[in-house]
Amino acid sequence: MSLENVTTVLSGDEPGGVPEAEASGGWLWLRAFADNKLAVAGLVVVVVLTLFSFLGPLFYHTDQIHTRIGMETLKPGAGHPLGTDDVGYDQLGRLMVGGQTTLEVAFGAAAVAVIVGVTWGAVAGYLGGFIDALMMRIVDALLAIPALLLLLYLATVFQPNVVMLIVVVGLTAWLVPARLVRGEALTLRTREYVLAAKTMGVRTPTLIGRHIVTNSIGTILVNATFQVADAILVVAALSFLGLGIAPPATNWGAMLSNGLNYTYSGYWWLTYPPGIAIVLTVVAFNLIGDGLRDAFGLDTRRR
Amino acid sequence: MSGSVLRVSDLDVDIRLRRSVVHAVRGVSLEVAEGETVGIVGESGCGKSTLGLALAGLLPGNTTVRGSIRLGDRELAGLAERDLRRVRGTEVGIVFQDPMTSLNPTLRIGAQVGEAMRVQMGATKAEARAAAAEMLELVGLPRPAEQLDRFPHELSGGMRQRVVIAAALVCRPKLLIADEPTTALDVTTQAQIMDLFDRLRQTLGMATLLITHDMGVVAGHADRVFVMYAGREAETGRTAEIFDQPRHQYTAALLDSVLRLGTPRKSELATIPGRPPDLTATVAGCPFVPRCPAASAECSAQFPPVSGAGSHHWLCHHPVSQDEDSRVTEAPR
């Protein structure tokens, strides 16, 4: 073994001589991820919150459609573990419904961002030359537009619903994965297995999908988790600024912004639950992202 | 024994990975005398590079070292990093395989070659510069004074390797450890660099540990050869003894499988079946058993003891017998 090979052994990923006998196949990273306690904790938190939001209402029935005057801002107590909000909705139930919207938009927007961004970046990086330059200049130009202002504008023009939010947030977020994957593509296109595929006459779209994208999966997954975290914060910010989804739908950001009106009244159950939920989710996704990054051995990537 | 620059006794190096431990080096003992060149040969995964790193004191944190490494009269194993650093550069010089990454691309040649002198021996800038120039001339760089102010990327691979060698030898160390110093170079450059090693040995008198997988390089430039397999010693002896009379089954098989200019074209080549063993497993007997044509039950049960006489010894239960051997020693030229 040369020095290089020795140092790769010493860092734990030997190219072929010393097999890590336990993990086989392409799932070595899963094993590494599972060893990372913080990352697993993050995953658990996400799973718990998702179950809470989507399955919770099956067990805990509350009316989230009709407001009930006379039941507003009740303190947490019998019948309402987290009290009620300013129009009489049960807060715990609201948290669940809000969670559904928040997570739907977050996952959806992340999915849109990743799919569009990865395709754009992989094609640009692989083809190189003039096309790459053109495509990346478009990305640069779009990056110059502050996303939040754009979203604010769109939100004032259209009444936002879940699907629209997903599309709009996703379409402002795809630029970062595009850049990242383009970087990967530039490196990967000179790899010998890519050349081999060319020699075999594999068609370009197949080649990009099978060889470039699959070998960037580490970067993509890591970025995807951060996309989710970012989307939650963006939606929260939008709602905070009063431009969220129309009631009776709600999301954690809207709940938070709503609750802040009552800070001085001391109705803590209006602000802390959604706030904590947001923070927990964002931190959890960040931990997952960090864990994935370590598991794939991507030390020096930007988000 | 006086006169030995390096004496390694019963060296073990374990590398702790996430879920397993790699026994990279096991029970290695070897000696290098003053001015002697010892070639450490073996294939991938035999532990020779780890051995080199251990002797240079460059193993990372996730390793455990047991045994003794004596440089002159000083014990190196277990030394603190600060003391090791002093030893490196002044008493031990190290040359690695890849001249591209061995040099800092942002520093000038002169500064890098003279660095050891300034840091370790407290030389002034001027003294270090003069020593660097002298060293660059010694390693055969044309116009050495000019080269001092150039950057590594301005030089070719062969010249860069010469600079690395100069940097390793500027403090006139007693021992030079060269890990695959010519593997990344073209064959004509390789020849030039090996010639350089020979010349430097005559001029500076340092002992050299030449770690390589290339039997040809070892044959032409080493006084003694240490053959490694699976982290352990397989056979040791003077170069002529090893090549003409290999006794360990692995050594014999390895020499048989080396391709030479004289090998009959398109003939069936000798190979060693199977692949090198997994160093995470601890095996009671001889690690070569799965691939050895002469393996017996004894070989699996017990690790072979040292046999042999004088400078030539081997660790094999069923060594190649002397009359079996009909090795070609004349190169057909």
Add this chain to the structure above:
Amino acid sequence: MTVNLAGPPADHDQAPLLSLVDVTKHYRPGGLLARSAAPVQAVSDVSLDIAAGSTLGIVGESGCGKSTLGRMVVGLEKPTMGEVRLRGTSLSAMSRPERRTARYDVQMMFQDPYAALNPRMTLAHIIEEPLRAKGGLTSQQRRSHVRQLAEETGLSVSQLDRYPRELSGGQRQRVGLARALATSPALIVADEPVSALDVSVRSQILNLMTALQDEHQLSYLMVSHDLTVIHYLADHIAVMYLGQIVESGSPAALFSAPAHHYTRALLDAVPEPVPGRVGPISSIRGELPSASEPPSGCRFRTRCPAARARCAEQVPRLREFGPGHRAACHFPLTEPVPAPAADVREAP
């Protein structure tokens, strides 16, 4: 224009399997600032023939252009000038679909076993990929073809569902070979196929390559810096320096009586595993000149121990030194055969 002819004395009725005719490849350095700089002359005026079922070895050191040559043969690069001809037809004259079909006849085996296989694909998928690209087979047929290839290249069928990371270098090269064989090519370009492997594994792969050649009537274009490997495998050898062929001939001729000084230097530099010799002798000095500003006249003159004034002024022609043995040198090591005019073959 220097006509560099290299190739076994072919019989003129049958077109060789593959021909390179006056192939040149220049790279323009990219970027606005470097636009005016001289192009890198990676390959200059190379003509070669490869006959069916034979092995042509190209030997040379880094920067000699041999890898570029290999890539042009396989179609990964297009020559700046000159032609690559498969069975007499120039690749550039073919239509796109014709060229795609031609591709399947010439495949490549790569040097670095650790980079030649997609780490996220199973061995079965890797070997199957060329069959999928070619089309025309059902998945069942492909699977059985893959199994057959695995057996032929010494891989156990049970390993087919594993990933490259679990294999050793030698096993990966077997996969590379199996993949190259998948479309039943007539020619395989092997770019340093054993350089990255251990000594004992090298012989395994070389044995395999020889066996497969007999079995399938394969031709190999073997590119390497390692003379011992080229000598072992090649039927005919071309020595390249700085983009040009400086000598070509049979292994026996080249190695017993090299005419060109560079060939001599390469031979001298091979470290033979025989103790007691003085060791490799380096008989050439200096460094490789830049490929964008090659020396005038003979490109090797800056390092040649026998260089004289004429070498800088005049580009040496290829001359005959024996049957199939040609070299381009003004002051060669041996005497050239006086060439009757009819014997010099022009490129058709």
